[in-house]
Amino acid sequence: MNLTNIQNQFNDHAEKYVRSPFFSTGESLDKMIELLQKPKINRALDVATGAGHTAMRLCSISDYVVAGDVTVPMLKAARELMVENKANNVSCCQHDAHMLPFPKQTFDLVTCRIAPHHFTDVLGFLEEVVRVSRPGASVGIIDSCTPAQPSAARYINAFERLRDTSHNHSYTGSDWKSFFYEVGLEIEYLEHYKKTLSFRAYCDRKSISSQRRTQLEVMLFQAPEAALKYLNPRNINGELVFDLQEVCVVGRFVV
């Protein structure tokens, strides 16, 4: 994982992620939390916690939560969010998602939301998740995804990378199914969720140049047919909006 690139992309924008509805709420997040609830969860880990929205939700279903991220300003933003919400059963830790600083079989629950598309080795990350999971532990992943058609998937990844150079690759739901299977996670739920984004807010989160905004807008409207159908750019009340999709996968570590 190019840690420096990710840190550079997020260091200056932590506060925007705290306030962003795209990150703070979501139908997929609600569903994942609902599916992950169990009568007793001792320890949970939220990898790449960002501004801490998922970790904060875990605080209500787990006795203790570790919120980890590679970027310190994001962790500090997450910590402020926890304090504001009086969540006192959580600790913050700076770490790399591919090299988790925990012994094997430590957690009953591991989550990672809207982050794996930054990782350079998603399978390696999931192997680490499995290593630190107790037998029977639940794993919940939400991430941006791409359509099955390879050329459309390439186009959408290029579009995302043009806005954010730390974007590595968004996978398809089918890819995630294979990843879970490969590391020994039994899938209990896999669903796609459409999200409609304001183009302005999408660009503002990264403070990109006006030239780059124009390039992205051109890419939106001149996308090849399959990608255009997926992105569906349109004006609503004078505002340019478009669609992206997330995949939510919940599985269990079965020995």
Added chain:
Amino acid sequence: MVSDDLLEILRCPACVQHAEGNLELKQDNWLICTEDGCGRKYPIRDDIPVMLIDEGDKWVEVSVDNLPIAPSKD
């Protein structure tokens, strides 16, 4: 102050891949890997443990006695 709950489960991210990777807390703001031949030292900054291997590598040659009291970013 890092919570005891977190200190209990933190390990050296490099050594835990193949060994225990236990850490020892020093001066309340350093976590020292106790594995033979490792020598990585992880700072705690603003109560956040910095558990990055690159960070641990920076302090390998620095003896525990010479570690700064309040770890700087560099």
